[in-house]
Amino acid sequence: MLQPIRVRDEPNQEVVIAGQVVFPRMRKNRSIMSKRKAKYAHLPIGESITQVQSMLRERLCNQRLPDKPEGTEAQHKHLLELLRRTAIHGESNSVLIVGPRGAGKTMLLKCVLRDLLEDKEAQKSLLQVHLNGLLQTDDRIALKEITRQLHLENVVGDKVFGSFAENLAFLLEALKKGDRSSSRPVLFILDEFDLFAHHKNQTLLYNLLDVSQSAQAPIAVVGITCRLDVLELLEKRVKSRFSHRQIHLLSSLTFTQYLQRVQSQLSLPQDFPDVKFAQDWNDSIKTLCEDKSAEEALRRHFNSSKDFRSLHILLMLCLSRVTVAKPVIKPADLLEASRLCFVDAKANMLHGLSILELCLIIAMKHLNDVYEGEPFNLQMVHNEFKKFLQRKSNSMYNFEQPVIMKAFEHLQQLELIRPVDGSAAKTQKEYQLMRLMLDHSQIMEALQKYPLCPTDVKQWAMSAFG
Amino acid sequence: MTSVLQHPGYDEEKLRRVTEQTPCREAQTGLLLSLMGQPQQYSYPSIFVYGHRASGKSHVMQVLLKELELPHATISCVECVSNALLFEKMLLSLFGCEAASLLPRTPSLSDFVRVYRHQCVDSPATQTRYIVMEKAELLRDADVNLLPALLRLQELVDDNLTVILLSEITWDKFRPNTGCYEPLVLHFPDYSKGDLQQILSRDSHPSYSADFYSSYINILLGVFYSVCRDLRELHHLAALNFSKFCEPLAEGKVKESDTHKLWRNIEPHLKKAMQTVYLREVSSLQWEQMQQMEEKEAGALKGLSAHTHVELPYYSKFLLIAAYLASYNPARTDKRFFLKHHGKIKKTNFLKKNEKTSNHLLGPKPFPLDRLLAVFYSVVDSRVAPSASIFSQISSLVTLQLLTQVSHDDQLDAPKYKCAVSLDFISAISRTVNFDIVKYLYDFL
Numbered sequence A: 001m002l003q004p005i006r007v008r009d010e011p012n013q014e015v016v017i018a019g020q021v022v023f024p025r026m027r028k029n030r031s032i033m034s035k036r037k038a039k040y041a042h043l044p045i046g047e048s049i050t051q052v053q054s055m056l057r058e059r060l061c062n063q064r065l066p067d068k069p070e071g072t073e074a075q076h077k078h079l080l081e082l083l084r085r086t087a088i089h090g091e092s093n094s095v096l097i098v099g100p101r102g103a104g105k106t107m108l109l110k111c112v113l114r115d116l117l118e119d120k121e122a123q124k125s126l127l128q129v130h131l132n133g134l135l136q137t138d139d140r141i142a143l144k145e146i147t148r149q150l151h152l153e154n155v156v157g158d159k160v161f162g163s164f165a166e167n168l169a170f171l172l173e174a175l176k177k178g179d180r181s182s183s184r185p186v187l188f189i190l191d192e193f194d195l196f197a198h199h200k201n202q203t204l205l206y207n208l209l210d211v212s213q214s215a216q217a218p219i220a221v222v223g224i225t226c227r228l229d230v231l232e233l234l235e236k237r238v239k240s241r242f243s244h245r246q247i248h249l250l251s252s253l254t255f256t257q258y259l260q261r262v263q264s265q266l267s268l269p270q271d272f273p274d275v276k277f278a279q280d281w282n283d284s285i286k287t288l289c290e291d292k293s294a295e296e297a298l299r300r301h302f303n304s305s306k307d308f309r310s311l312h313i314l315l316m317l318c319l320s321r322v323t324v325a326k327p328v329i330k331p332a333d334l335l336e337a338s339r340l341c342f343v344d345a346k347a348n349m350l351h352g353l354s355i356l357e358l359c360l361i362i363a364m365k366h367l368n369d370v371y372e373g374e375p376f377n378l379q380m381v382h383n384e385f386k387k388f389l390q391r392k393s394n395s396m397y398n399f400e401q402p403v404i405m406k407a408f409e410h411l412q413q414l415e416l417i418r419p420v421d422g423s424a425a426k427t428q429k430e431y432q433l434m435r436l437m438l439d440h441s442q443i444m445e446a447l448q449k450y451p452l453c454p455t456d457v458k459q460w461a462m463s464a465f466g
Numbered sequence B: 001m002t003s004v005l006q007h008p009g010y011d012e013e014k015l016r017r018v019t020e021q022t023p024c025r026e027a028q029t030g031l032l033l034s035l036m037g038q039p040q041q042y043s044y045p046s047i048f049v050y051g052h053r054a055s056g057k058s059h060v061m062q063v064l065l066k067e068l069e070l071p072h073a074t075i076s077c078v079e080c081v082s083n084a085l086l087f088e089k090m091l092l093s094l095f096g097c098e099a100a101s102l103l104p105r106t107p108s109l110s111d112f113v114r115v116y117r118h119q120c121v122d123s124p125a126t127q128t129r130y131i132v133m134e135k136a137e138l139l140r141d142a143d144v145n146l147l148p149a150l151l152r153l154q155e156l157v158d159d160n161l162t163v164i165l166l167s168e169i170t171w172d173k174f175r176p177n178t179g180c181y182e183p184l185v186l187h188f189p190d191y192s193k194g195d196l197q198q199i200l201s202r203d204s205h206p207s208y209s210a211d212f213y214s215s216y217i218n219i220l221l222g223v224f225y226s227v228c229r230d231l232r233e234l235h236h237l238a239a240l241n242f243s244k245f246c247e248p249l250a251e252g253k254v255k256e257s258d259t260h261k262l263w264r265n266i267e268p269h270l271k272k273a274m275q276t277v278y279l280r281e282v283s284s285l286q287w288e289q290m291q292q293m294e295e296k297e298a299g300a301l302k303g304l305s306a307h308t309h310v311e312l313p314y315y316s317k318f319l320l321i322a323a324y325l326a327s328y329n330p331a332r333t334d335k336r337f338f339l340k341h342h343g344k345i346k347k348t349n350f351l352k353k354n355e356k357t358s359n360h361l362l363g364p365k366p367f368p369l370d371r372l373l374a375v376f377y378s379v380v381d382s383r384v385a386p387s388a389s390i391f392s393q394i395s396s397l398v399t400l401q402l403l404t405q406v407s408h409d410d411q412l413d414a415p416k417y418k419c420a421v422s423l424d425f426i427s428a429i430s431r432t433v434n435f436d437i438v439k440y441l442y443d444f445l
Helices: A023-036 A045-060 A073-089 A105-116 A120-125 A139-149 A164-174 A200-213 A236-241 A255-266 A275-290 A292-304 A308-319 A331-342 A345-351 A355-371 A378-391 A401-413 A440-449 A455-462 B012-021 B026-036 B057-067 B083-095 B097-101 B109-122 B136-141 B146-151 B153-157 B193-203 B210-224 B231-251 B259-275 B284-292 B314-328 B331-338 B349-353 B369-379 B388-399 B423-432
Strands: A093-098 A127-132 A186-191 A219-225 A246-248 A417-419 A434-436 B046-050 B072-076 B129-134 B161-167 B184-187 B403-405 B416-419
Touching: A045 A255, A045 A275, A045 A308, A073 A093, A073 A105, A073 A120, A073 A186, A073 A219, A073 A246, A093 A105, A093 A200, A105 A219, A127 A139, A139 A164, A139 A200, A139 B109, A164 A200, A200 A219, A200 A236, A255 A275, A255 A292, A255 A308, A275 A292, A292 A308, A292 A331, A308 A331, A308 B184, A345 A440, A345 B046, A345 B184, A355 A378, A355 A401, A355 A434, A355 A440, A355 A455, A378 A401, A401 A417, A401 B259, A440 A455, B012 B026, B012 B057, B026 B057, B026 B184, B046 B057, B057 B072, B057 B129, B057 B161, B072 B083, B083 B097, B083 B109, B083 B129, B109 B153, B129 B136, B136 B146, B136 B161, B146 B153, B146 B161, B153 B161, B193 B210, B193 B231, B210 B231, B210 B259, B231 B259, B231 B284, B314 B369, B314 B388, B314 B416, B314 B423, B331 B369, B369 B388, B369 B416, B388 B403
Parallel strands: A093 A219, A093 A246, A127 A186, A186 A219, B046 B161, B046 B184, B072 B129, B129 B161
Antiparallel strands: A417 A434, B403 B416
């Protein structure tokens, strides 16, 4: 039974400043809590729900890092050790983090960086340069970005360099500290590493890896990529300078571990302001994971993909259904979210077609059945439709050719049919060959759900041959 | 239970206005609102909304963002053909014109992210910022790095930002080769017949009762629903034809409740509209003018297709007929049609069985110039000399796009052509020269 709700009349003062690490705010909460702890047992329910939503949303949108690595302890240790050697001991290194999309590569790197920067010495001297293959599409742009992130624009000024290597060497030289003869260690993080391999001559990669092999300056090159065959993309001279160190994030979870992950993603931490609420919440999450129907839905998700991202989408949909009126996640929420994730998009689009367009699709299906998937054109489809009208129909009547053409073009715009590659310019529109991009089962499934479908159309669809 | 939108982060009055402006879309609005969460909370980095056109995707997004006064940028990918336009528009809507002017001449994505991050330092996000991209299917044809970058823009700029893509194509056709940050995919279902009735009845004319208008909408849907479910088209048709519907009422011939007579009056008119205005054969202006005119005068409504019927000279007509015959008859049957004594021709069973080989379904076949002239000479009744005027008429037929040249321009000695007219067109032409074309067509034997 909840305590009587105290309505707070001052507005919620907490302002989220984007980009800040979460922990300072948590500390602020704790200090407020320690003052208030004597007075109230817990926060009003609306306030708690808001807190839960904020916290879990940040976690699901990858804005909040987990305290300790989940399932990637070995990789975490390896990477941390490597980067520590560069930051503190001045040893040059290069490593690639390889894993499929949503495996947690960026999360791993951010955790390692956070742990690395806890060391005072590393924090003082390490410089970081973050490059992304999607943004820096050219080596020239990449070099400008490196200059900018190292804050050396003034030093470079209007200098003109002969080559990329010269420019890079100048930058690294400029980082030399006054007292020591060696320059500060720089950490180069290359996101979407495989896209850098498509640049001309792979100059950036070559030069960075060259510096990491020679004794010029202590740099660490960390590449993050989703392609398992990334080494094939590198040129021979680049590959030879790479240390061939790869950290793989190929998840080998069992279903039990997956369930544990679901639980940990949804659980509230110990320092949540309202302790009792957090306790109740965590218990309800535990019950949720033990529920039979929820487990079945999760198993279905586990069988299709084990990565973090698809899990986050599912949990986000569940979380959005949590309100003050219903402050827990119920199995029904999970089932509904699962249904939304697994729905067939094309069947949904078929649901919204007009009956004429649906008849055209059924005519195409029959043509595919009779002629074993050979492409068709509008004239053939219209002919097939006319045969249906003559023989079986009493609810549909014949439309003019231009109206049929407009329906056909609408289907083409929805990309449910596509022209066969050929000389599209030289043929008339009615005779252009097309293929149907739908499966037999999708059409039949859509027909079941189609609203107000005339029975003769349904029977025509089910019959074997036109 | 009236489904009233409620969310702790937003004002109830504003939500009520949102509900008013988005009829029959309560479930979708509620889902979007719950995903957006309170303004200061994070929302999923990218959301993909798909659904048929005129199913309310842009409308619901706009109403939500405007009424709740959230910082947003709405961009139509049709307008922003180049990256510069896209980035400028985004920065302009989110930060103002000073930010937009910081972009260099031809900005790359890297420049955009840099300027954005710079602006974020000065004005950090207290509320989630939204970027809505309409007609997102055009992003697939833009730079190959643009779509993946937009999907993870929240991570790249390190800000409380959500990108919402609206499209009528499903997400499966968007996915890049090496994958990308998968967005949350939402579907906007189409309106049911009842929904369409409800929405269209909202624009009732003030001088007539609401029931009257909804009976009109009922009749309109009865005619057009099986062909078209697009709300915009139906809305347009409803607006155009309402005056004609009210005509007998204005003239005093029938009362408002006399639905059968009103139906009898409007139904042929709507059927005619399907062949003309719906197909954009005539413009809406022409249609309205036609409605003003008397019944008798309104006979000849010249649509766009009517303009394709060009008046050709005598020999050109025969050349076109010959071209049609050459395209749609297989070459081996020429002997049978055009020679006086062709002897016996065996009709093989194999050919007649497969209906698909009907040339009228497959399309016209190319033919060489010699064959065209051979057929032409046998079809034309008078003696014609093969002069330059005949050959120039062939070229002019090609210019009029009644014939298409299939061979390359370099091949001067044996050009190949194809006939590009329909059966109705050629029948009309052959009627004017008293030539029975159907007798000469192989498919109609």
